[in-house]
Amino acid sequence: MNKIEAIIRPERVDKVKDALAAGGFAGLNVVNVVGRGTQKGVVYQGRAGEKYTVDMLPKTKLELVVADADTDKAVDIIIAAARTDNIGDGKIFISPVTQVVRVRTGDRGDGAL
Amino acid sequence: MNKIEAIIRPERVDKVKDALAAGGFAGLNVVNVVGRGTQKGVVYQGRAGEKYTVDMLPKTKLELVVADADTDKAVDIIIAAARTDNIGDGKIFISPVTQVVRVRTGDRGDGAL
């Protein structure tokens, strides 16, 4: 199994979530983060007109664990729904998960997903 | 080493935390998330009596890194303390961790846990 961590624009969360559900990926977690990427930061005007470069911008991180075979499909769904073609669209990271357990039943393995 | 990520009911966090401590697992992190699982969502009545299905419910995620040999023990403790036998009890994910460093000393490896 793989864990997909997708860091996307907050305003695209609903769209991505719905697209994933439509693609059969119900399970996921969402958490708000602040992130910095290769984008140089947004120039921002303070209360008194002074200029700041804010490099840490609010992003939303989606985490979902999927079976190996489904990984590419899920990633493609996320990209399709999250992409605006502008800098700051975000990143997706994939890492291995060795075991999954359903708390309610104690079941393990792919079936517990 | 393994990372255990347990997504559980917020009202069970204290119980799980205490049980882990009793089992010798002091170190852990807690973060609030909202999550969606196979449960179909909760039907909810809005201010004006209209019905909504809210599919993203507040959950709490526990993260702890443990030695390989302790993994099953920790998982069992979590299940025992978090389980209510109702839908929405949550999931546990296990993934490999290759290195751990203690910031204060720079120590690495199992001993730094």
Added chain:
Amino acid sequence: MNKIEAIIRPERVDKVKDALAAGGFAGLNVVNVVGRGTQKGVVYQGRAGEKYTVDMLPKTKLELVVADADTDKAVDIIIAAARTDNIGDGKIFISPVTQVVRVRTGDRGDGAL
């Protein structure tokens, strides 16, 4: 690639972030957590003078994904900037990442970092 998760003191986040940027590590995410470690907890006085031991303390988690070759460099930068030599300085965990995707372009691999 590796994912570095560094759990550090909140008051050191800015210093660590700046040091990482100076070292060429732009991309990262920050999220607030509460954590418990081997430190025994802080004794705290309640409103009416009663004593509590609070074992869960606020920490900040930095997440960054880096190429394999850069991992040690990044870890060293973090340690140098986060260390106060007191209990509670935090931990760093390293785990494998198998793939990274840039949402804006769909690019994969190290180049997408």
Added chain:
Amino acid sequence: MPEISGGDTAWVLVSAALVLLMTPALGFFYGGMVRHKNVVSLILQTFIIVGVISVSWVLWGYSLAFGPDKWGIIGGLDWVGLRGVGMEAGPYSDTIPHQAFMIFQAMFAIITPALIVGAFAERIKFKTLLIFTVLWSTFVYSPIAHWVWGVGGWLGNYGALDFAGGTVVHISSGVAALAAILVMRKRLGFGRDAMEPHNVPFIVLGAALLWFGWFGFNAGSSLAADGLAANAFVVTNTAAAMGALTWMTMTWCLGGRPSAVGAASGAVAGLVAITPAAGFVGPVSAILIGLGAGAFCYLACRLRAKLKLDDSLDVWGVHGVGGTWGAIATGLFATAAIGGTDGLFYGNTSQLWTQLAAVGVTWAFSFTMTIIILKVLDWTVGLTVNEEEENRGLDLSQHGEAGYRL
């Protein structure tokens, strides 16, 4: 000639201050109800309406509403820029400075358009809102205020009773809300997403300050610190209480749990309904008026939801329906022992017809005019923000400010 009375002047000035506070209070009542990404927008919209109308009222609004009458339908321009509105008594009271009356009325002129913003919350363009406020206040509020309260106004002459603004303030704004949502698109995701309040304490804070300020609104409308003011104060409190109890009980029985938002909304509904009646009815009637307000307004909001109308914060359900019920209830419960006029239950049938006529006229006028104003704005500056802006939230997209950084 009676002199300026210190007691009356103190009371009216305090009342004006209390009513001023109601508009920012409304900002919290509304701001707590929207999603967190729009809290700044609601709070700013109400706050800046205080700014806009405070100035326009001094410049022309007061003159149009209360200035020397023209044909029963509008005040003249004689008092533009407050020329002749001075520190001595004016035509509306012998015992308080004319300026005190003017500023007390200013606060009513301020809160009325502010009430409407709840209808198109979370999607209106800020610039459009500002223009709408000026136009609506000038072409809807000032005329209605003149008809009902201005010396020579035709509805007042006709005998319509409106102690503190059931028609002038609540029906006018509540019906404008209804008109607005018929002209304007719904919020994205309306009917599908849960759009629950993001800050319940703010809602109750707003409601509590509204309740507090409403004593100025209603009891201040006596324009004197006398027995009538005391009566208005008592019935105001009683109806608010009963409205809160009723609405909360409705959410308990029909929704399963007693809701804080329901209690707060019910208090406001009770306050709305007692507004026209405050100088005409006694405390036991106030209990019934509050009961009716809680029940009717709650049901109106459910109806609105059923009809899939996106009156974001139920302005029509609370102010339109509550104001209408209050105006009718005045025709039912008024007693000559308190305000000099009897209602239906005290044997005077005709007053009820007068009240219904005033209600009908106000509905029709406010509805029509609001549609016209918004249509014009739709063709010119546009009404709502675009999809991207709405998704990000108005706070960031319109004002560049996040509500909270916690």
Added chain:
Amino acid sequence: MPEISGGDTAWVLVSAALVLLMTPALGFFYGGMVRHKNVVSLILQTFIIVGVISVSWVLWGYSLAFGPDKWGIIGGLDWVGLRGVGMEAGPYSDTIPHQAFMIFQAMFAIITPALIVGAFAERIKFKTLLIFTVLWSTFVYSPIAHWVWGVGGWLGNYGALDFAGGTVVHISSGVAALAAILVMRKRLGFGRDAMEPHNVPFIVLGAALLWFGWFGFNAGSSLAADGLAANAFVVTNTAAAMGALTWMTMTWCLGGRPSAVGAASGAVAGLVAITPAAGFVGPVSAILIGLGAGAFCYLACRLRAKLKLDDSLDVWGVHGVGGTWGAIATGLFATAAIGGTDGLFYGNTSQLWTQLAAVGVTWAFSFTMTIIILKVLDWTVGLTVNEEEENRGLDLSQHGEAGYRL
């Protein structure tokens, strides 16, 4: 016959409005102190008590407390539904409408049971709270108010001084809190988990609005806009200030750091203690009363914690102890130059005994009656929520509403 005075009426109406605001303010003071999962419950509990008592006071509470005396212990039912309580002056003041007095007193009747909710915060069943409020107000508050303030009430006749409610409001509620926590189970995790305030700004907001409203409470109790009102105003402010400074200093010396919650609590303690004394003592005495209040109440809260009593928000420590100290201090610091009666330090020993007797009677009566009422509720509807509900928080489990969605 003296006429209604505009100045006095304005002052008493404003004061009533100020005291009304105190109860929602209390909701914020309390709501900020609990954990975030119970903020709605505290804010709603206090808010809805405004609703409940506003209505019951009009229907029967006022008559029982202030109506024509029966045997010195209770008012008759003559004024039920406010029959005969009109726009003219009544027996309690010649210069203000009877209704103004009635509604001013209503606000006291409202806040008193609201104070008690702090004791069983975070665990009471909502339905139980509502029933308790009605019973307690009817069988505890109205009698005590009659004894002390009603025409013919025996404690007033006996010579007990209580300018604005040290016994009637604060001892009665503070002792009821003590009784309640002896009958009711503790919160889950009490004594083990940190249950620190979730929103310190709300606590200070509540305290600030309480302070503001307390000017109406104390200075309004003069029932006239006169020198006595000014004196009450001054000593109220002074004692509040000194209470805040003292409690904060205690947290600094004994706890290591000056605490904002401590400053806010100390201000409230000072306000409580000056309440019975406000019309009898001067400003320098007020400094000492505030000093005592800050110190005694802080120590009482520490004692409470030591004894492992779960008075969640220290109602007994602040209102019970503060009210008791204030009642005694009135017997010490009263001076005939201000309120017509001397206390111990001005040579009149007997007043102190009178005060102590009144304190004792109030403690005993409130304690016993509260135990009885709660025992009955325990056997019938039950007192507290179950474990699962408490863990989720009362907001979601009792009201289906989350305080914040940020």
Added chain:
Amino acid sequence: MPEISGGDTAWVLVSAALVLLMTPALGFFYGGMVRHKNVVSLILQTFIIVGVISVSWVLWGYSLAFGPDKWGIIGGLDWVGLRGVGMEAGPYSDTIPHQAFMIFQAMFAIITPALIVGAFAERIKFKTLLIFTVLWSTFVYSPIAHWVWGVGGWLGNYGALDFAGGTVVHISSGVAALAAILVMRKRLGFGRDAMEPHNVPFIVLGAALLWFGWFGFNAGSSLAADGLAANAFVVTNTAAAMGALTWMTMTWCLGGRPSAVGAASGAVAGLVAITPAAGFVGPVSAILIGLGAGAFCYLACRLRAKLKLDDSLDVWGVHGVGGTWGAIATGLFATAAIGGTDGLFYGNTSQLWTQLAAVGVTWAFSFTMTIIILKVLDWTVGLTVNEEEENRGLDLSQHGEAGYRL
């Protein structure tokens, strides 16, 4: 001898209550503007200043400011501990109790040092702040208040007009802020990190309550419920409104988006500027004064930022510059028809020079004295917290309290 007037007394007591509320309101205005880790510190600092000055004013502050004059520059110690300040009328008004005047003035003495805390927010040591407050109030505020308002005070005798505290309150505190930031180090990360407001609703809540309270501040300064009070009320509201509109428009034009913080700041700027003028100018002048306030103060804040001065919350830009503009504007727009004195635009050139002189004196005195006091504190207790404490935030490091636990 005229008697105490109920109307005037009611009005002044209400005004005192309103002004009391302004200081905690300021706590929210400031507290919302800082980062979340310092919200408790700002709210506590303003709250405890209410405590500190309430007591010191009773003990010696009032006597120094308003007591029997010594050489035109200070009040004597005759009224220490309020000896002789009683329930009858005093030298400052024939129609209200002397204590009412005293406590009304106390509220001004309280808010003035509280205004200054915005300058060194997020870095001052709490203990230092307390000592500074006592010293500054005694050696800066009391003298200036005496000069301008005390019987026999030299600036008042000289003819300087200051209706409600443009020089006494706003210039004195705004210039002290400027002095303070020249003596004190900047916040860590100033000029590099974004230090944006953490809670915009709190800012607007604070501004709204300030606006509300300011009616007491300005209209209460008439010391009577009369036409002059009504005029002051009207121009206060008008200038606040215009200030809000102007500043918000400036942020729109120069910053790209209409800002809620800007609207709130502009309202405060307008209120500051109208303060000295409120009893001397009419509503149309108030519009111009508010316009000037919004524009000048906004530009002053930009200048401050350009100069890299770390006046954390722009106390100088708003109160120093706004107060100066108001004092000058009084010399321009005053009309004898309202306050008995004409300004430049009504043909009286000399008044402008008098105003400028008063402004200059106040700037020089406050600036010098503040520098001296802070230098002494720097050498003794130290001014700012250390780096580690500042990074953690003052809430935890100074007070051991987290603002929010959500």
